[in-house]
Amino acid sequence: MIEPRRSAPAPAWPAAVELADAAAARAGVVTRSAVGAELGRVLARFEATWGAGRGPDRSMLQAIAHAGNTILVAVPAAEIGTDVSVLGATLGFLGWEKGLHLHSHMNAVDPSVRGRGIGVALKLRQRALCLERGIDEMRWTYDPLIRRNAHMNLVRLGAEVAAFRPDFYGRLDDRISGADRSDRFEVRWRLDSPRTRRALAGRPQPDWSSHGGLALVADFEQVRADAPAEAARLRERAHESFAALDAARLRPEVGATGDYVFTNDDPDREAS
Incomplete structure (x- = not known):
């Protein structure tokens, strides 16, 4: 045994x-x-x-x-x-x-x-x-264009984006993604960090300083189902924005409007 x-x-x-x-x-x-x-x-x-x-x-x-x-x-x-x-x-x-x-x-x-x-x-x-x-750490990936998942991961749980992974899984052809490119954010959840404790306690996020950003549509999955060409355009625009983050030493956060804000603030900072 x-x-x-x-x-x-x-x-x-x-x-x-x-x-x-x-x-x-x-x-x-x-x-x-x-x-x-x-x-x-x-x-x-x-x-x-x-x-x-x-x-x-x-x-x-x-x-x-x-x-x-x-x-x-x-x-x-x-x-x-x-x-x-x-x-x-x-x-x-x-x-x-x-x-x-x-x-x-x-x-x-x-x-x-x-x-x-x-x-x-x-x-x-x-x-x-x-x-x-x-x-003391968990990681996972999510589709960065799914607005509700961005909010759950970064705001509600307090995970943070560690990397952009272009076409991470290749073409999935599954019930959710279809033929869409599998671009993903990899997030790390530091399980007992100040950021995580803030999020899980329901305290407000800081007002992140902004060095650009990306607006998200309300329901990308619906756009992908109803208008694949428009979804592909949104995917390409996002891909270009996210691919430039590492070189600029920026990471995405979800701002007050529910869209991405690109920032270099300390991820553990509290709201003022």
């Missing part, structure tokens, strides 16, 4: 558990590790979101879970037992490029219950589990 080796929990861990519990309660769910037959339901949730064959198969999920990585589910708080509905699921695995971290790769929520905060509740459960195990 392999004996586990674990780092000491971070001091922020108990408060992180309370925060995750509270977020789940507000969303009307329980968030926890997937068990037994729920791995099949996790796979079904991923396939319902991205399409059949667009994620790991059942055996890969089993191996990832067995290795101790986070495969979490959000299930209705009112349901008990083993035959429960999986309303949301998330998958994360450890990485060590530029420091040990959890890479949170997939996060899917049933469309019928979106807007309840289930995605945030799953991220907060991942955060609590990381801090319990002495891991």
